[in-house]
Every structure is written in C-alpha cells, then in structure tokens.
Amino acid sequence: MADNEKQGSVIRPLSAADLGPVAQAHSMAFHDTFLTKLGREAVVRYYESLLGGPYMQRSVVAVRDDAVTGYCFSGIFSGATTSFLKKNIFYLCLQLLRRPGLLITRMFFKKALTGILLVLGLNKKKIPSGKEPPDYRILAIAVLPESQGSGVAGELMEHCEQAAREMGYDRIGLTVKRNNARAIRFYEKRAYRDDGSSEKSEYMSMEKDL
Numbered sequence: 001m002a003d004n005e006k007q008g009s010v011i012r013p014l015s016a017a018d019l020g021p022v023a024q025a026h027s028m029a030f031h032d033t034f035l036t037k038l039g040r041e042a043v044v045r046y047y048e049s050l051l052g053g054p055y056m057q058r059s060v061v062a063v064r065d066d067a068v069t070g071y072c073f074s075g076i077f078s079g080a081t082t083s084f085l086k087k088n089i090f091y092l093c094l095q096l097l098r099r100p101g102l103l104i105t106r107m108f109f110k111k112a113l114t115g116i117l118l119v120l121g122l123n124k125k126k127i128p129s130g131k132e133p134p135d136y137r138i139l140a141i142a143v144l145p146e147s148q149g150s151g152v153a154g155e156l157m158e159h160c161e162q163a164a165r166e167m168g169y170d171r172i173g174l175t176v177k178r179n180n181a182r183a184i185r186f187y188e189k190r191a192y193r194d195d196g197s198s199e200k201s202e203y204m205s206m207e208k209d210l
Helices: 016-029 040-052 080-098 100-104 106-119 152-166 181-189
Strands: 004-006 009-013 060-064 067-076 137-143 171-177 203-209
Touching: 009 152, 016 040, 016 060, 016 067, 016 137, 040 080, 040 137, 060 152, 067 152, 080 100, 137 152, 152 171, 171 181, 181 203
Parallel strands: 137 171
Antiparallel strands: 004 009, 009 060, 060 067, 067 137, 171 203
C-alpha cells in the first residue's frame, strides 16, 4: 500500500510501533469509554489484538511532522471483541480490581453483561430483514484534538473507503454514538446515512455506497 501525502500529512500502514500513539489518540477522543477507563495498556492490548488478528483489514495512521495525528482501523473484524475478551480476561479483571470505583457504575454492569454474552456466544443481534449492515466497516477512527478540523479525518476516511473499493466492496459501514452530533454531521457530509439496523441502540449504524 503506497503512502498518500496530502495537505502536509502522510497516510501510511499502521504498525505495532504506532500502538502507543494510537492508544493516546483513542484515550483523548474516547475519554468516557469503559476501555479508556481501564488504562492505556488495556487500549494498547485491544488495538494490538486487531492488528495481529486474522482479519482482512487496511489499518492506517496519519503522520505529520513525524508524529501520529490520527488513525483508522477498517476491514472485516468478525468476532474481534469476543477474541479480545477471551485472550485478556484475566488482565481485564485485574484492572477492574485496581479500579473498584468502576465496579459500582452502570457502565460496568452494562459492559460486563455484554462481554459475558459475547464470550458465551449469546449476544446475537436481531437485524431487521433487508437491513444487514455492510461487511466492510470502519471499526475505529480518531484524530488528536489539536489536529481536528485540519482535514486529517477526511484523509483517513478517504483512504479506507478506497481500500474497500479495491477489495471489491460497494458499501462501507460504521457505528457512532447517537449523542455525538459532531461526528454524525461529519459522516453525513461524506454521504453516510443511518442504515436503520440499530434503531433501539445508543449507537447508530451508518453506511455509504462506494
């Protein structure tokens, strides 16, 4: 995959050496998520499991002045969350014990239940007929606060959309929190739309024809 330079940034394949900066960008962009609250190492382990897993993916970072300013994981990540939980269950439990305050939060009970159901294979989503989301998805994308508004996010999206086309896909999907109005506006400007498959979820599933 060739590097893509635009507006002073370079988009290149993500490597294991980038996981530290990726974890930093994740923690700043998603500071209120349960994974972030478990600590930087938990975030690194999550993305390490994606990068090293048996997934068909094109994951990239944006670099400007030799520093990572954003990243995007795109591809087909079937079973990625379940695999991460199974491989890191003892580590994650240890992090929870070190942060007892998390154990009494509503977030913990919700995530714990979801995780248990995933590991047991019981968390099958009911998707309305005819509303199946695209196989190829943008699983995670984030840009450092100081680089937001610079066009980096658009460059990352463009790169991943092109990767999907090259793999023969005519649609690409993603999920976003329904209360994240800024992100939803950004995706809508790029021709993404609510696909109607997650109407009762706190997350909106969006897709785009390529």
